């Protein structure tokens with residue numbers, strides 16, 4: 001029974017036979033039932049065309065007044081985003097539509113059920129939308145009807161499934177760890193949850209399952225993994241989310257190679273899901289080498305333009321040029337033709353990054369030219385050109401900067417940033433290369449500029465290279481950790497380490513970090529106790545899954561691969577969170593809110 005005009009139909013016992021986008025020429029002459037949304041509607045009088053959309057794509061439905069009068073009459077009521085079910089026959093199209101996966105066919109409707117109406121959406125549901133990200137996030141359920149965002153979620157599902165299959169085959173168990181727990185050691189600010197039952201006490205949401213996964217190793221589970229949500233209340237940055245997902249894993253009795261091997265298998269298979277052929281084993285590089293050659297601890301190896309230390313080539317003119325610290329140069333490929341404006345912009349950027357000076361030499365066909373010519377002379381310029389490995393057509397870019405953080409070469413770090421800018425300007429980054437890299441040999445500590453003391457470069461459970469143990473108290477800056485990072489195309493995917501498994505060494509590290517006995521007991525007492533009951537050597541890693549999926553999906557922002565992301569202001573615009581709560585709820589928790597914000 002068809003409903004009267006203006007009324008909705010019931011789904012009744014109709015069963016869908018196909019997804020719209022799945023129809024092919026081979027389905028011709030079959031009767032099908034499709035269900036979905038009105039993507040587009042064209043009313044030509046006796047014929048109404050409806051593009052029906054579901055999660056599988058779009059199919060064209062034809063309502064022909066002569067062939068199916070009642071269905072045609074009902075179709076006149078359809079509007080954009082109405083929900084419909086249609087029964088009809090698949091027919092080959094005379095003129096296929098190459099834009100649609102189902103474009104070889106169309107469905108001649110015999111019966112239509114209108115299951116729901118819809119308001120006019122605030123933006124069109126097409127891949128190209130010009131709605132602001134804010135509007136898209138506020139109406140995320142409409143945004144996710146678009147093919148691009150939906151494809152990202154499907155890819156995410158497939159990658160996660162593949163990861164689970166790979167790790168299961170390697171003998172890992174997926175084990176859940178608590179969300180309501182106590183502060184964990186990743187060094188960020190915690191999200192706190194007040195306890196109603198224990199007045200005045202709080203749970204912390206985990207920044208990572210770090211302590212729990214180590215305890216699972218003490219518990220003898222041997223191989224653990226988890227696709228797990230982590231929470232860090234950090235200052236807002238463009239591509240951070242207050243809650244994010246990690247692929248977290250831990251193994252007992254591992255060598256570093258064993259952990260790398262597991263992750264390489266996982267990543268190669270995850271890449272294959274996205275149609276990317278990644279090669280294992282991945283390359284390795286020491287932290288110091290990365291800084292020296294690329295000026296960054298996550299080098300993008302898809303292009304060259306390596307840095308060269310040219311401090312010596314500037315030595316004669318150091319005083320005259322007021323150079324403080326080292327000088328690092330690179331040869332910007334084909335950039336001899338840069339305009340004055342481009343060079344100025346580069347200098348601006350270098351300055352903003354803290355450079356003392358930016359010097360350029362054009363190596364053009366007409367000859368070498370540089371503002372440095374008077375100071376350094378033709379021979380001096382040639383020496384720099386040689387040291388930077390510049391060829392005809394290149395622009396040598398050299399940066400000087402004073403050391404700001406003990407043991408870190410500021411000029412190299414700035415040149416490393418300029419290298420990335422230049423590669424972007426010069427379009428040197430191939431989109432189809434996938435350069436994985438393991439970084440090792442990190443310093444155990446880094447200098448906290450604002451706190452003016454040593455802080456763990458990773459978390460405080462990171463193992464220490466045995467030969468450096470003696471230097472722990474005497475020369476902390478020289479102590480190397482057993483930590484490693486995985487980098488892909490210049491993005492850090494995650495980090496991990498072989499852990500400390502002795503209680504005595506763990507206490508020594510805490511002490512060095514300025515935690516007294518009481519603080520140690522208070523924060524990590526249960527873990528220090530656990531370490532004394534037969535802890536096996538163990539190690540692991542955590543990868544930022546949102547970032548992995550975003551890279552494999554070719555998206556710049558992780559928000560594009562999260563179903564319900566937060567804005568850079570940590571808000572959920574759709575659910576309107578965070579929000580105030582009822583006075584009763586606060587009362588129950590024994591919490592009162594101060595009127596001023598801070």
Ligand code: ASP
Nearest residue numbers: 208210495496540541542
């Ligand atoms: N828990 C660490 C992190 O979240 C990773 C690890 O050491 O396994 O960065």
